Amino acid sequence: MKVLFIGASADRYGAPRVLSHVILAMRDEGHIVKCVLHERGPVEEQLRAAGIDVTVVPTIKLQRSELNVRGTFSRLGNLFKSLKSHMHMLRQEEPDVVFVNTIVIPLWTIVARLAGYRVVCHTHELIGDSKLLRRVMYFGLLFSNTTIAVSDACRDEILSVYPNLRSRVTVVLNPSFDIRDTLPVDEGHDNDIVILGRISPRKGQHVLLEALRTGELGPLHLNIHLCGDAFPSPAAQEYADNLFEEFRAIETAEVHIHGYVDNSAAYRLGGIVIVPSVEPDPCPLVVAEALRAGRTLIASNCGGVAQLAAGAALLIPPGDPYALSRSIHRVISDASLRSWLRQRTEQRGKMLDTETYFKTMESAICDYGSSK
Numbered sequence: 001m002k003v004l005f006i007g008a009s010a011d012r013y014g015a016p017r018v019l020s021h022v023i024l025a026m027r028d029e030g031h032i033v034k035c036v037l038h039e040r041g042p043v044e045e046q047l048r049a050a051g052i053d054v055t056v057v058p059t060i061k062l063q064r065s066e067l068n069v070r071g072t073f074s075r076l077g078n079l080f081k082s083l084k085s086h087m088h089m090l091r092q093e094e095p096d097v098v099f100v101n102t103i104v105i106p107l108w109t110i111v112a113r114l115a116g117y118r119v120v121c122h123t124h125e126l127i128g129d130s131k132l133l134r135r136v137m138y139f140g141l142l143f144s145n146t147t148i149a150v151s152d153a154c155r156d157e158i159l160s161v162y163p164n165l166r167s168r169v170t171v172v173l174n175p176s177f178d179i180r181d182t183l184p185v186d187e188g189h190d191n192d193i194v195i196l197g198r199i200s201p202r203k204g205q206h207v208l209l210e211a212l213r214t215g216e217l218g219p220l221h222l223n224i225h226l227c228g229d230a231f232p233s234p235a236a237q238e239y240a241d242n243l244f245e246e247f248r249a250i251e252t253a254e255v256h257i258h259g260y261v262d263n264s265a266a267y268r269l270g271g272i273v274i275v276p277s278v279e280p281d282p283c284p285l286v287v288a289e290a291l292r293a294g295r296t297l298i299a300s301n302c303g304g305v306a307q308l309a310a311g312a313a314l315l316i317p318p319g320d321p322y323a324l325s326r327s328i329h330r331v332i333s334d335a336s337l338r339s340w341l342r343q344r345t346e347q348r349g350k351m352l353d354t355e356t357y358f359k360t361m362e363s364a365i366c367d368y369g370s371s372k
Contacts, residue, residue, distance in 0.1 A: 012260070019043070176285075
């Protein structure tokens with residue numbers, strides 16, 4: 001089967017990273033695959049290095065911050081050019097399936113379906129906000145034959161505005177792609193804390209900073225490892241720089257700022273992983289990976305986190321530094337709790353295996369067993 005994969009971003013985090021793994025797995029199963037990306041970036045380079053045919057074709061990308069009159073007219077100006085390039089690519093490739101990796105590039109979904117192709121959309125988003133905004137952002141799913149949502153939270157939000165899509169939405173939880181087995185912690189760093197992922201206000205690294213200032217940690221002196229970088233924009237870099245400066249000024253912790261670190265190396269840095277997301281996180285890869293690595297996990301109870309962790313993590317209210325500091329104190333002070341949590345994480349992590357995931361994804365993409 002020939003599958004044309006469409007991605008909005010070539011970043012090394014989140015949805016683009018999932019896309020790259022799915023493409024390689026489909027290729028390894030004998031399918032003909034080609035990838036079209038909206039922009040250049042690390043994932044493009046990784047796929048090319050793995051022998052995947054990658055083409056960059058800009059499209060109209062929906063961003064909440066730009067959904068206004070000015071942004072709308074700007075997109076309309078690019079509409080004809082995008083339509084032409086999309087139709088050319090579809091006629092050139094003649095795929096059996098068009099796999100669109102996110103809801104933010106709906107033009108691909110709409111054009112491919114109207115041109116008579118089977119379309120699968122993989123949605124990794126939780127929009128929140130007003131019902132009108134959710135209708136706009138999820139509109140493209142009306143043209144998708146199958147929608148794969150990464151958690152029940154994602155599916156439920158889609159159905160809150162388009163309930164008629166119920167029979168076309170299936171949930172497939174993200175597995176741990178890069179961490180395939182329990183990882184040892186570097187000697188002497190069992191109680192070190194690791195935060196892994198994009199540095200941004202949404203991911204909530206500042207909540208840990210606030211937790212360190214609450215006084216709830218008592219005499220504990222923490223070793224903290226920040227692994228990740230900011231979006232390549234001045235505003236994002238300014239947030240990261242200010243955050244790092246404030247972390248360095250903390251006297252109750254030794255904060256190590258590593259930048260981007262390979263996942264396997266990052267999880268070896270400490271035995272406690274914190275995921276302090278402030279906004280609903282649909283199905284964070286770092287949670288699945290921390291579970292598979294056998295780490296003690298503290299995470300914000302938002303989006304699809306509880307479903308993914310399935311009782312194998314300490315869950316805290318999003319944005320609550322006091323709850324976070326108390327949870328850190330508990331897992332460091334109570335060795336039996338830490339041991340119990342790690343047993344749970346190892347058990348849950350084994351359930352999030354890639355073999356089952358890829359088989360499920362292949363079935364959904366190729367529509368195996370369909371009566372159509």
